[in-house]
Amino acid sequence: MKQVDVAIIGGGPAGMTAAIELAAGGAKLSVIDAYPQLGGHYFKQSPKELMQQEADVTDGRQAEYRSLVNAVDKKNIEILSDTAVWSIFLNEEGTIEGQNNGRPDKATGFTLHLQGPHDVASLQARYLLLAPGAYDRPMAFPGWHLPGVITPGGAQMLLKGYGILPGKRVLVAGSGPLLLAVGAGLAEAGAEVVAVLDAASMWDGAFKIPAVFWGQKERVKDAWKYWSTLKRKQIPLLFGHAIFRALGEDAVTAAVYGRVDAQGRPIKQSEMVVEVDTICVALGFLPNLALTRHLECEHTYNATLDTFYPRYADTMETTVPNVFVAGDVTGVGGKDMSKLQGRAAGLSILGKLGYLSGEQVKSRLQPLQTGFQREERFIRMLQDRLQARPGLFEVIDDDTFICSCEMVTAGRIKAAIDDGAQDIRGVKLRTRCGMGACQGRYCESNVAHLISQATNRPRETVGTMSIRPPLIPILAGNILE
């Protein structure tokens, strides 16, 4: 079986930066990425075959991506693209052989099982760096199961990855900075964007944190660009607004939206109906916790964002020895935070491998501190804008689907709670909610809220969906010896 020092899972900004750092330090590594091209959702790239022409180097984001990719190419880093990790197990044999610069190595190895177009079906690694990123946090409302409702991430994937306009008349709604980008992107590409709705108020977070925009030239520039596009196309950007319902038989034909209060509670009198064929909606992001949960890392609950995150030390090591994290899986940090964490994790692992001394690691981590502080200021502002607004759940009625895999409605979940279910597992057994192919990734946050509300207990006490291998469905025929 193939053996490496480090397996990096996720080829976005965090994974790429860590890979460059680790390769420069002499580590042998593989990067496993689920998509055809490196870059993650931030740099969202087209598959090679579809690239129109040479990348536009005047675009700052493209230039940054090219420099990362060039560095990865130069170091001859093995990239396993289009590849999913379906399970990771601690090696039963204990340790795996490593050079480790002559230093005896006590690291327990991991065996990763992969599914992809490459010959590598499994891989042994002494250290893991998990950088699986985040995905759109679904918002449940009547009609959200209708075709035509997509996530902003899904819209970006079609638009930037494949050059496809997903719809003609689009409503963009939810919360978070991606909405502006998606609204502007769709409009530039020729869609009629009827409005962009943000549940946050215009000033949420903006002036509470001193110097929040200090050093955020790129972010300010991007936001200005998106905002100007909306302005030029006369697209209303409505703060303190949310979607209430999607209408349609076979697919979306209209959306009902209106104003919400600071808690997200819908203000009925403000209801408006607008004809659309596509609704692009999400409430920020959920970290992709499949890997950290599978490896039984400890997680902590962030009540502001209503999200769990893996616990990690300054070295980016989780509570499971030799398992490191970086990027959006640790929080809504964005690209710059991801790169900083990727570097920090890379340096720490180099230290563990014996390629850097403890002193060297320390002195190289030190200069990253200014960046970390700058990003943390900004993240506090983002958290304010993305904060959980329990009132948004009030639009859910008994017929609203919560689990899209097993088609479980809120009404059935409430009945399960009446029957004695007090946590996610109890609801799952009584309703099949979360038993489908996505293993609860898309219903957990909503079902947890329903339980916590109905039983009057804090979210963090109602449990989580259990993640068990395979992390993605895999053909039984592909597991054979």
Next chain:
Amino acid sequence: MHTTVDVVVVGGGVIGTSITYYLAKQGVNVCLVERNDIASGTSSAAANGVALQTKPPGPKQNLAQASARLFRNLSEELDADIELSNEGGMLVAETEEQLELISDKAQKAAKSGLTIEILSRKQTLARQPCLAPHIIGSAYCAADSTVNPYLLAFAFARAAKRHGADVQTFTEVTAIEHQAGQITAVVTNRGKILTDTVVNAAGVWSPKVAEMVGLQLPVEPRKGELFVTEPVPPLVRGIVISASYLLSKALPAGDADPRQMTAGAYTAQARRGNLVIGSTRQFAGYNRSSSFHGIQKLAQLTTTLIPAVGKLHVLRSYSGLRPASPDGLPILGRAAELPGFVLAAGHEGDGIALSPITGQYIADLISGQLSEEALVPFSPQRFSN
């Protein structure tokens, strides 16, 4: 303030909920105490088969047959959909040796009134077209069925409540008070319940409950790994079990290397369409994690027997801890040292199949309608020397 009941049942799995139901049905004032939720342990990590022919002929098979009779009208009786399906079960032979083994078992079963038909290769494939062509025959038992194990536990619990039982979930037993050979109370984290009879139906945790009254119970967790595939249109009728499964199941607890994982192919399709595929057997303490080797072994065994499974996605693996007794038979009856302490434990992988009859017998034992002698093969006293 203390409540007083006739019986406290400890454990909310299929065994505990069944006992509570049959007690409540007889008008006994019963309280079920479960540390977690109903079916939160082994009952929700079990395979979905109610197989009779896999049980060794003798007391266990007789018990299973009596249980199957109760299953027949259970949906109506409990007024619940427990996804019961009476499609029969099939033990499939791939070698002459296996065919001999299943034929021999069929003859023995016939003596105790269980009909098992030996089917030729052609008859087997006609009944079960999904099987691989290399199979040479099978033993078909029409009395075998499938059920949803956790829905069964929920159904028992709800029916028990309708008959007046007090079902206390998320309530942990912390002590059992007793003096001079008599139980006086069960202490929980939510208060004290006065009673003179306690049923230990705590499955793999039953030794811990027995310890509370100073008794040793020889029940050990035996891990079984399974996986489910995506839902598909009808593919497998009833239960399909490889004859080699019997050999893996026959391995008694005290065998040469009990820590070694053994496995036999079990497949049955759940109502929703998912195939439930099992099962490994291994003594590994209370560890419940899935293993790559387990998943791989099950995939290997099953695709050999049912090739179409190779083209199905595995959705999720899981594993359950089966409460294993030293001789593979359940432990049913009163503790000699403390007659108010009734045991209903050690069903290993047969808990689902044996749950209705266990409930009925334990309820009858407590209410005096069944004598201790009737349960002699399962007596807790059999391990006293």
Next chain:
Amino acid sequence: MSDQQNQPALPVATRLHPRNNAGAIQVIINGKQVSACRGETVAVALLLSGRRIFTQASRYNLNRTLFCGMGVCHQCLVTVDGVRDVRACMTKIRPGMKIETRFKMEHSYETS
């Protein structure tokens, strides 16, 4: 295959740039040859062929289609070369690939 009848008469996804004919390949969607582009996913090929709905969930026959677009939500499952429940958004097309969307017919097995 009558799946077009099930498709709502609504605007569908459109290509932003003219297709690069050098990369053109043929796939078979519900028995019909469809032209698509190398590098595209099954989801993209389906959307561009005018399909908004990829499958009907086996419960309530609800229409399912692309939702997250990044392999997480498992709502865009289709049959590819005889293998069921393949994520359309994560599967690259290959020449001659047989893609089948699913409608009502086979789902009577699930009653609740």
